[in-house]
Amino acid sequence: MRVSQLTYALSLGGLISAAKDALDHPGDACAALAAAFPLDVAYPNTALYIQASNYWSDRQGEVHPRCFVTPRNTEAVSKVIKILTSRNALFTVKSGGHTAFAGSSSIANGVTIDLVYLNAITVSADRQTVSVGPGNRWINVSETLDPLKLAVVGGRVADVGVGGLLLGGGISYFSGLRGWACDNVRSFEVVLASGHIVNASPIANADLYWALRGGGGSNFGIVTRFDLASFEQGDMWSNYRIFPGALNTTLIPRFQSLTVDGLPNDPAAHSYLFLTYEPPRGGYIAVTSFYHATVPSPPESTPSVFAPFQSVPGAIDSLTLVANMSTQSRIPGIPYGSRQTWWDTTVSATSASLLLDIVPLFEASNKILFAAANGSSIVPFLIFHPIPVNVITAMQQNGGNTFGLKPSDGPLMLVQLATSWEDARLDALVEESSRQLIANIESMAKKRRLYNGFVYMNYAGSTQQVQRRYGKNNERKLKRIARKWDPQGKLARLWRGYFKL
Numbered sequence: 001m002r003v004s005q006l007t008y009a010l011s012l013g014g015l016i017s018a019a020k021d022a023l024d025h026p027g028d029a030c031a032a033l034a035a036a037f038p039l040d041v042a043y044p045n046t047a048l049y050i051q052a053s054n055y056w057s058d059r060q061g062e063v064h065p066r067c068f069v070t071p072r073n074t075e076a077v078s079k080v081i082k083i084l085t086s087r088n089a090l091f092t093v094k095s096g097g098h099t100a101f102a103g104s105s106s107i108a109n110g111v112t113i114d115l116v117y118l119n120a121i122t123v124s125a126d127r128q129t130v131s132v133g134p135g136n137r138w139i140n141v142s143e144t145l146d147p148l149k150l151a152v153v154g155g156r157v158a159d160v161g162v163g164g165l166l167l168g169g170g171i172s173y174f175s176g177l178r179g180w181a182c183d184n185v186r187s188f189e190v191v192l193a194s195g196h197i198v199n200a201s202p203i204a205n206a207d208l209y210w211a212l213r214g215g216g217g218s219n220f221g222i223v224t225r226f227d228l229a230s231f232e233q234g235d236m237w238s239n240y241r242i243f244p245g246a247l248n249t250t251l252i253p254r255f256q257s258l259t260v261d262g263l264p265n266d267p268a269a270h271s272y273l274f275l276t277y278e279p280p281r282g283g284y285i286a287v288t289s290f291y292h293a294t295v296p297s298p299p300e301s302t303p304s305v306f307a308p309f310q311s312v313p314g315a316i317d318s319l320t321l322v323a324n325m326s327t328q329s330r331i332p333g334i335p336y337g338s339r340q341t342w343w344d345t346t347v348s349a350t351s352a353s354l355l356l357d358i359v360p361l362f363e364a365s366n367k368i369l370f371a372a373a374n375g376s377s378i379v380p381f382l383i384f385h386p387i388p389v390n391v392i393t394a395m396q397q398n399g400g401n402t403f404g405l406k407p408s409d410g411p412l413m414l415v416q417l418a419t420s421w422e423d424a425r426l427d428a429l430v431e432e433s434s435r436q437l438i439a440n441i442e443s444m445a446k447k448r449r450l451y452n453g454f455v456y457m458n459y460a461g462s463t464q465q466v467q468r469r470y471g472k473n474n475e476r477k478l479k480r481i482a483r484k485w486d487p488q489g490k491l492a493r494l495w496r497g498y499f500k501l
């Protein structure tokens with residue numbers, strides 16, 4: 001072969017492979033889906049499309065796909081994924097749509113697979129397992145289980161989706177006893193990039209089972225059923241107290257001690273504490289949220305684990321509630337209809353002064369945001385989520401999850417920033433200020449040798465490298481597993497959004 005022929009052959013090879021890799025026109029992918037599922041493809045300006053565009057964060061809701069497809073069973077999901085991957089069409093997947101940043105379960109000009117119709121909930125005859133479709137919200141699960149006096153380790157807020165919460169981790173009211181939600185999945189039914197349907201459990205495809213517990217769904221396949229471990233549970237106890245923000249100096253040391261000693265000694269207890277800015281209440285407020293899986297006697301009393309907070313005077317407001325999961329899960333939450341971002345990191349919970357010193361950093365960063373907002377609404381939150389040693393120990397069940405946390409790393413405190421605002425012109429500033437604040441917290445923790453660095457996917461900012469923070473070995477292992485189950489890298493290339501490996 002002469003040089004010119006060789007050059008031609010090589011360039012022709014390049015053209016052929018470029019054609020093979022070329023992305024499909026999203027309109028063509030929608031047409032192919034509509035041919036296969038005439039009733040289940042929604043185009044703009046239709047009632048179905050508007051209904052499917054319902055996202056918690058406005059930043060997600062304003063990203064418009066070329067079409068939504070709403071498969072009605074696992075076989076249909078398999079067919080959808082085959083159509084999309086064979087055509088090299090860009091897509092994303094939506095369960096409850098409760099992620100904060102644009103593009104995490106929405107896609108501009110591609111196809112959004114909305115799992116809303118995969119909403120079966122089945123309780124096994126022995127009451128040990130509840131099979132849940134990813135189209136459910138947590139309220140659907142608790143409304144099914146409450147009358148049976150059963151519960152699962154799941155979301156704390158009614159309207160959040162089952163799919164994203166379980167695949168990213170899942171902090172639950174019951175985590176002290178049982179670990180995070182992902183630790184309590186008995187098995188997953190998964191549609192792979194090839195369209196094949198497999199199960200993943202400790203005894204079947206154990207590597208995929210491990211990867212799906214925190215590794216993020218978008219790297220491995222579409223989960224069409226979660227089999228969750230269930231347990232007997234009646235009413236729960238909760239208490240919310242609102243204090244003036246200045247009292248954080250009294251509350252935070254007690255909260256740190258609750259994380260180190262109180263919660264491990266009473267694993268049926270659960271708690272988080274946050275600071276936010278509420279001008280109608282006079283500025284900063286600090287809110288303690290306490291939960292107990294066993295109702296104390298009498299029910300209006302406070303479980304002894306939370307007693308140190310009772311003696312803190314000056315609460316502006318307080319609510320104690322004894323109720324089933326459905327009622328409890330309707331209390332917390334942030335309404336739809338704002339722009340949202342989250343960022344998080346993890347520090348050692350052994351030092352109250354570190355936690356206290358985060359507060360002025362938060363307030364200083366807010367000053368800049370408030371000035372830029374110029375009167376438009378912006379609401380920043382600083383939230384401390386304990387990861388006490390008992391929770392990390394419970395995470396080791398079933399071979400452990402992907403987070404790479406060991407009991408000897410604990411006790412830990414997950415520090416989350418959450419901001420809601422209304423003016424789109426503030427997007428870049430809020431993102432950058434959150435990034436910077438997390439960097440400042442991490443650098444302060446490093447200087448004091450109190451840094452852990454775990455980033456919880458479901459509270460992470462869009463540019464945080466979540467899986468890297470699980471440790472180099474776990475990140476490498478996740479990549480190997482993703483390659484094994486998707487050897488052509490179709491999901492890596494075509495499934496847009498959230499934390500890709």
Ligand SMILES: Cc1cc2nc3c(=O)[nH]c(=O)nc-3n(C[C@H](O)[C@H](O)[C@H](O)COP(=O)(O)OP(=O)(O)OC[C@H]3O[C@@H](n4cnc5c(N)ncnc54)[C@H](O)[C@@H]3O)c2cc1C
Nearest residue numbers: 095096097098105134156161163164165170171217223498
């Ligand atoms: C008000 C509120 C309260 C919250 N409370 C809690 C809480 O108590 N505990 C906690 O841990 N977190 C909580 N979160 C965070 C929550 O876990 C995440 O936002 C989670 O991703 C939401 O899941 P979703 O299905 O609604 O989101 P979606 O945006 O639909 O999905 C999130 C990601 O998961 C992927 N995905 C979804 N379903 C599947 C599937 N079946 N297969 C493969 N990939 C899939 C999507 O493609 C997307 O990338 C809360 C969030 C909000 C807004």
